[in-house]
Every structure is written in C-alpha cells, then in structure tokens.
Amino acid sequence: MADSLNKLSTIEHKEDHNMPRVVIAMSGGVDSSVAAALLVKQGYEVIGMMLRLWSEPGIEGTNRCCTPDAMAQARRVAAQLGIPFYAVDAQQVFRDQVVDYFIEGYTQGVTPNPCLRCNRHIRWGFLLDRARSLGARYLATGHYARLQQDLSSGIQLLRAQDEDKDQSYVLYVLSQEQLTHTLFPLGDYTKSQVRQLAHELSLPVAERADSQDLCFLGGGDYRTFLARSAPQVISPGPILDHNGCMLGKHQGLAFFTIGQRKGLGIAAPQPLYVINKDFQKNALIVGEKQLLGKSDLDVAEVNWIAGEPPKPPLRALVKIRYRAAPMWATINLLGKHGAHIIFDQPLPDITPGQAAVFYDGEICLGGGIIL
Amino acid sequence: MNSNPKIYLDYAATTPVDPRVINAMLPYFDQVYGNPSSVHTYGQEAEAALEKARETVAGILNCQPREVIFTSCGSESDNLALRGAAFAGRQQRGANHILTCQVEHHAVTHTAQQLADLHGFKLEYLPVDAYGMVQPDEIANHLRPDTALVSVMYANNEIGTINPISAIAAVCRAQGVPFHTDAVQGAAYLNADLQALNVDLMAIGAHKFYGPKGVGALYIRAGMSMIPTLTGGGQEFGLRAGTINIPYIVGLAEALELVQTELVERTARLIPMRDRIIGQVLEEIPNARLTGHPTQRLPNHASFVFDGVDGNALLMILDVEGFACSSGSACKTGNPEPSEVLTSIGLPPQWALGSLRVTLGQSTTAEDIQAFLQILPNAVMRARRL
Numbered sequence: 001m002a003d004s005l006n007k008l009s010t011i012e013h014k015e016d017h018n019m020p021r022v023v024i025a026m027s028g029g030v031d032s033s034v035a036a037a038l039l040v041k042q043g044y045e046v047i048g049m050m051l052r053l054w055s056e057p058g059i060e061g062t063n064r065c066c067t068p069d070a071m072a073q074a075r076r077v078a079a080q081l082g083i084p085f086y087a088v089d090a091q092q093v094f095r096d097q098v099v100d101y102f103i104e105g106y107t108q109g110v111t112p113n114p115c116l117r118c119n120r121h122i123r124w125g126f127l128l129d130r131a132r133s134l135g136a137r138y139l140a141t142g143h144y145a146r147l148q149q150d151l152s153s154g155i156q157l158l159r160a161q162d163e164d165k166d167q168s169y170v171l172y173v174l175s176q177e178q179l180t181h182t183l184f185p186l187g188d189y190t191k192s193q194v195r196q197l198a199h200e201l202s203l204p205v206a207e208r209a210d211s212q213d214l215c216f217l218g219g220g221d222y223r224t225f226l227a228r229s230a231p232q233v234i235s236p237g238p239i240l241d242h243n244g245c246m247l248g249k250h251q252g253l254a255f256f257t258i259g260q261r262k263g264l265g266i267a268a269p270q271p272l273y274v275i276n277k278d279f280q281k282n283a284l285i286v287g288e289k290q291l292l293g294k295s296d297l298d299v300a301e302v303n304w305i306a307g308e309p310p311k312p313p314l315r316a317l318v319k320i321r322y323r324a325a326p327m328w329a330t331i332n333l334l335g336k337h338g339a340h341i342i343f344d345q346p347l348p349d350i351t352p353g354q355a356a357v358f359y360d361g362e363i364c365l366g367g368g369i370i371l
Numbered sequence: 372m373n374s375n376p377k378i379y380l381d382y383a384a385t386t387p388v389d390p391r392v393i394n395a396m397l398p399y400f401d402q403v404y405g406n407p408s409s410v411h412t413y414g415q416e417a418e419a420a421l422e423k424a425r426e427t428v429a430g431i432l433n434c435q436p437r438e439v440i441f442t443s444c445g446s447e448s449d450n451l452a453l454r455g456a457a458f459a460g461r462q463q464r465g466a467n468h469i470l471t472c473q474v475e476h477h478a479v480t481h482t483a484q485q486l487a488d489l490h491g492f493k494l495e496y497l498p499v500d501a502y503g504m505v506q507p508d509e510i511a512n513h514l515r516p517d518t519a520l521v522s523v524m525y526a527n528n529e530i531g532t533i534n535p536i537s538a539i540a541a542v543c544r545a546q547g548v549p550f551h552t553d554a555v556q557g558a559a560y561l562n563a564d565l566q567a568l569n570v571d572l573m574a575i576g577a578h579k580f581y582g583p584k585g586v587g588a589l590y591i592r593a594g595m596s597m598i599p600t601l602t603g604g605g606q607e608f609g610l611r612a613g614t615i616n617i618p619y620i621v622g623l624a625e626a627l628e629l630v631q632t633e634l635v636e637r638t639a640r641l642i643p644m645r646d647r648i649i650g651q652v653l654e655e656i657p658n659a660r661l662t663g664h665p666t667q668r669l670p671n672h673a674s675f676v677f678d679g680v681d682g683n684a685l686l687m688i689l690d691v692e693g694f695a696c697s698s699g700s701a702c703k704t705g706n707p708e709p710s711e712v713l714t715s716i717g718l719p720p721q722w723a724l725g726s727l728r729v730t731l732g733q734s735t736t737a738e739d740i741q742a743f744l745q746i747l748p749n750a751v752m753r754a755r756r757l
Binding site for chain 2: 091129135
C-alpha cells in the first residue's frame, strides 16, 4: 500500500488562500471522508456538508444516508481536517423529487432508479445551489469516477480507475454545466487505497457495509413501503405462461421486476422467471429462462455528457444496470431525447425504469431511461 | 482554510470567559481542592470559598446568602425551580396548575410539559403580544386557586424582549402564588436586584455573562417550599445533592460581580451598535422585520426575520464569510421546524423559517458591525435565491 501513500505525499499542502472553495458532500463514510482529506491536502478551501434526507416517518427511523451516528462521524472527520461542517435539510425536496418519482414509477409498472434522480436533482441541484451560494466553485463527492477536460467535447466523464467500484453509471445524468462545478477526488484511487489512506490519516471512519437497499427504506422492504405509500399498487391479477394459461395469482404488477425468479409462489418443474408485464390484462407473464432474452430496447430522457449526441453510426458498450457487464450495441437516435438500442446478443434482464448507460472505452457518453 | 476574518456575533449563545474570572478560578483546581463537606482543613478552606462566593452572589442580587443555590447550569436551575415548586405546591396545598408561556426557553416549557404529561399537572400557556411580551393583567386573568407556580422569563433569548417582571411578580405575590423567572439571558444586562424584582425564584447560568460553562444558580426566596430533584448528600441546604464544584462556583460569583458592576458602561456602549444594526437592516434589506420589542429589548440583541429566506442557509453563508450568528434557536442538525417563539408571536412559517439573531458583546467593535452590515444584504439575497 506504499503506492497510495506516495500518491498522497506528492500532493503538496499549499497554504494558498486563493485556492478555490469546494463543498464536499460528506456522509461520515470512508469514501467521502478520504475525498475531503485529499481536497484539504491539495490546498482547496474545503467546506463539508451533509444532507438530511427524507425517510418514512415513524416506520423506518432515519434515512440510512444521514443517521445521527453518520452525522456525528462526519462532524468528527470535519473537525479533524479543520474544515467547517454544515448539515442541510433536504427532506422536503428529496421527498418531492426522489421518493415521489420512485412511487410514481412503480405505480406505472417500471422499476425506477431513485439514485439517478437524487444525483441530478438533489446532489447536483439542491446541494450544488447551496455550495454556489457559499461562494464555492466546486461540489465534490466521494464517487468513484473521473473527469477530464477534452478540447473538442468539453468535460468528459470517465470510468473510475477502480473498475470494480466505478460509479459513472449513476452519474451519466450530469450536464456540462454541472460537471464544470464538480470534483471527484477518488477517481484515481482504488477502494483499498482509499481504505489505506483513511487508516494512514487516522480518519475516524467506521466501515459501513455497502448496501443495495434504498436509503429511505432504512433496510425495510420496498414492497411494503409501496403498499403503504401507494395502496393502488395492490391490484391482484393472473400469472400467465406465454400461451396464456393461468398458473396463479399475483398481488400487483408493481411488486415484480423483469427477470425476477423468487417470490412467484408457483410450483413448477422448471424455475420460472418474470418475462413480461401485461398492463392491459394486469397479467404477469412468466416462463422458462430461455424466453427471457431481448436484444433491443428504447430509452427516453437521454442525456449526452458532451451536450450533443456523437455522430452516427454509433457503436458503444451499454450497461443496463449498475452492476451489469457492458455489452456491445448499436445506438440509433430517436429524436432529441430518445434512442433505440440493438444489442449484439440478447440480454435476459432488460428492466424498464433502469438506465442504459453508453460507454466508449473508459468514456461515459451518456445514457437514458429504459422504456 | 478560510482567510476571512472571524467575528463572533453570537454572545446570546455563549460568551468567552473573562480572564479575570479564569484567574479567580485557577487556585481552586489544584491548590484549594478540598471537598467542602470534609471535616479537615482542606475541606474548611473549600467551604470558605463556597460561602464567600455565595455571599458575593447574594450581595449582587440583594438577597440572603441562604437564598442562593448553586447548580450545574441555567437549565438545571429552571428544572429545580419548576419541579421543586410544583411538587411542593401539590404536597402542601394540593396545587395542580402551572402557568407559563410558549416563548419560554425549552428548559422551562419542556419541563412544564413533562410535569403535565407524566405527573398530571394542568399546564396552561399565557398569551403573549406580538413582541413576545407577557402583560401583567393576563397573569391576573389566568391565576387559579390551585396554581402551583407561574414562570415567565426575564428576557427572551430568541427575540430579546424584556418582560415587566416586577409587575408580574407583584400580581403573583398579591395572590400568594410562587413566581419563577428564567433570567439566564437577562442576567448580563438587566437589573438583578431581587428586592426590586420581588420574584420568588430566579435562574441564572454563568456562561451567558463571561463565566464558565457548567455552573448556574437558583435564587429561592426564604420561606419557599421546595422539593429537591437531585437527591443524595445534603449539599446546598438539602436542595441540590452532588459534590460542590468550587472553581466553577467561584467563577460564577466573580463573573456576576464583574458583569453587574460594569453593566451601565457596557449597556451604553452596546445600545448604539445594536440600534445601528436594527436601523440599517430594516432600511436596506427588503422584506425584513424586527422580531421582539423595538425598545424593551436586551441591549446586545438584534433579531430579524426575512420573508422567503432559508435561515440555516443564511447562517452558513455568514459563517463562511466570517460572521458567527444564530437563527435564535440552536439547531445543528438542519431540521427546519419553525421556532415556537416565532410562531407564538404570530409569524407565518415562510417568515419564521428565515430568522437571524445577532448578539453583541465585550469584544464587538463598531468596525465589526460595519463589516457585518456590508455583507449582510448580499448574504440575505443569496439565501433568498435558494
């Protein structure tokens, strides 16, 4: 791990008061804490901020992103780094922009990705506005991704050095204007280097388990949250095979995702998967695994990082989920904000509501929401 | 780090300890360190220091030393006053009714609420006017034969309004009902002559008047029945158990004496600065209102609300610019509940959420005020845009 330390020691700690002011979004976790430390080392005038996000009152307690423990942790890190720290309430805007979007998406039968929405409207909206109001030039986060200035296309979003931790998938929503005011201090580091740095700097961070759960569910199940928040999603209907034979009953299409295998409640000789949701008939279509493949999809709300789509014909690697492997595809533009994507090979788990994100090598070109 | 100057304008939150107070305290950490309850000479020396401090405080407050109880802070003094008088009143005369108002510090309202929720006291809130002031007539209207205690603060921490305490005390006295005043915020600037004030109970906390944090006092008029809430040893006339904190008590006495002796000059120095802030803010910042009384207010206290401003964002902007202020009620967790004080005086939420409290003190200079007023309009504008 000498490598990570060498990297750090080559960064001079400048006592330059003309260095730009940066707001770092802190969570109390190791990533944002080390990111803050790196910015301080690089001589920026650093201000820590933590968002208070919404969670369901009385049931889930505090939002996982901002528990009292996490906030105390972030304060301690800020105190150790000698930077000011402010907690900022974003409960209402988070509820309106992210949670309502999540509920709305499920109500309409898709599987929304609220993190994308949070990044676009909360972190690079609400929080960036607050950072700017404090006179900060940049908002920094502990995301694993890199930025690079390109003469022709402006700021490019690149995959992180640490392939395994790369978070460019959830950042494709950002505009050139937002990226102009963004720093990702961890982009060149691997997770293990970051852990090592936290150790070397004696940062008081406790490792929290990476969680796939949504922060505002506080570990609870999204289905019960949905049933409470939008009772209309409870809408029983038939489970059919692809020939239209009735195999059972479901409690509501919102509770199922394409490709899902568990929780169907059907005894069958072969494992059955959710193949499709038929909203006309309120029917869940299930079948064996080989029926699952689909080799094209449409996306809407497309954002191109460069601001403009690349010249066609466009071949790119496309990721259809945060954890999916990038697959080769041809992208055909449909109007200004849409695209039709044809994969070289069929994919089993194309999920409407999630994002398809396009890459040219390590460059993230943009992405859109799967229809 | 930030290269901006750091200017402290939050003396109502706390004050630095006066160096003279620190010096007075120092011998009692490692030289005169005995426990005043001990028989030996170490204990006797400590006890002498304790009683000397009590006499000093009594001298300043114009009361008997026996009437001064030392506690750990202003909140503890308020707790002892409310619980002690409420329980004693119930025990002795079946009194069951507590009268206070919603603009009190939480040390009073939350204690009263707990007495109501857990102990069955009937809690009633007195109306306040648009300045957060309690009118003595209202006391007369609300007193009941079974009222155990009336509690009205001397000066409001959030909006600076000074209540007509001696007039309120006179109403209570005429009816034979104990009257407590929370003077934590007022003690640094207001008349503390208890014979003139005529109250039965009065709470103070040293850190609001250039003394150390972690020590307070409660005046309990001789003859008041009180039930202790911190039980154990018989310290403080059996009303507050716990080993006596000699250095801090010495510090409180020294600080109170200094602050009350120098009160006139300090007040005269601060009022013009306070009024300059009030005048200029109301003149230069659109949609701004003064909160609290325009003249019957603490000499170091200017407080405002701004329509459509995120008060927390404003505090951050000011802090980054180098000015430490408050919204009035400290909240570091960013919870945007409007203050009960501001809603009680009739402000709608879009005003109440945009509050700013600027409180001056010993080190505040005219240049500080000048610099502050220079950046404030722009800071409010930036916070308003969010």
